[in-house]
Amino acid sequence: MSVPVPAPTMAKPSFKQQMLRAREDAIILAVNRLLAEKGFDAMTVDEVAAEVGIAKASLYKHFPSKEDLAAAAMVHVMGRAQTFVQALPADAAPLDQLKAVARWMMETQLAGQMPSLPSQNSSLRATLMNQSAYMDGLMTVSDQLGAWIEAAQAQGVLNPKLPAIAVLYTLYARACDPVLEFLKANGQYTDTQIVELVLATCFDGLGAR
């Protein structure tokens, strides 16, 4: 005689698993914030634990090293970036799509939610490059941006003389543009004004039109 048995592979997440997942999210959020605020080197693992409100040892149950903590935060923002890019209206002009992405990066940075890592740190680089979720997201986003860049250049609204790769890097660099923080510290502009100001200098340049 057979009795119904829940299929193990389809079991809905247990309460415990949900808790673990929720805590992992909290950890990533805290790391994201601290990474944006003080950078990788200045961020200590003890700080992260304190911010989340758990013991340091518990952190290491989730992430095997500080590098993996940072990598998880990068995966998280990359996911958000991918979501943002995919949610853009497909029928908008390519140039507007690029501006929207640049705007999103700057807003994220001003909101203190853009983790920024030292690009020289090699162990960190290695950890990140092993995160396929990050690399996949980066490739997907870059491909989409690349397509928009070429389309905008074909339309003649983006300078066709600029190599697409240079345009791409210039857009990515908005995620860590120090001008934003300088203008914010200066105090006489709102976040919105700062974003529009830097967006204008990025696409229209400093020179008169």
Add this chain to the structure above:
Amino acid sequence: MSVPVPAPTMAKPSFKQQMLRAREDAIILAVNRLLAEKGFDAMTVDEVAAEVGIAKASLYKHFPSKEDLAAAAMVHVMGRAQTFVQALPADAAPLDQLKAVARWMMETQLAGQMPSLPSQNSSLRATLMNQSAYMDGLMTVSDQLGAWIEAAQAQGVLNPKLPAIAVLYTLYARACDPVLEFLKANGQYTDTQIVELVLATCFDGLGAR
């Protein structure tokens, strides 16, 4: 009976003083290089001593702390910047002066001679702000750049809608623009091409003209 005595205040530097001065220059050069290569946090004092070829204790005879080492390097580049700005032909167009300064900053960065400090580090900030040589140089350069910015805007060759402070910050940001290192790592452009590329995007923008 009186004998000739060298006046202490006018005495030419003794040999020992010259040696000290020379070594101090060597230290600053090494710090400058290491600071440009790996940043403040990753640079260790032992490395500096090893690079100069002196004992760590000797370093502390010259500079009381790691922060002061970094500050000395910043004073040094600020002096070089001041020299460069003052050596520009006084009769050139203001816009060209600004471009020349931006170009110099980018060339200096690409040459690995632009020390770059974490702007969040408060003890470092405090040490730097106490260095009047640095603050004076920064003020002098900023005043000169500000004058050129306003002149260029009055001539209508620089976008008059942009606040001068935003233009100034945008120029300063070229000293640590990550696009340079990205393009360099990319490998398909010479340093000169990279500088001209980024200079063009900075002044002309990404959009078509």
Add this chain to the structure above:
DNA sequence: GTCTATAGACCGATAGAC
């Protein structure tokens, strides 16, 4: 009663200071 997660002490290495 068993099992797991936690808190917090602890260790080793490294780097700044003198």
Add this chain to the structure above:
DNA sequence: GTCTATCGGTCTATAGAC
């Protein structure tokens, strides 16, 4: 060349859920 502080990472005793 030594001292000390800090930080990444580990270990163990305990509390609490089931």
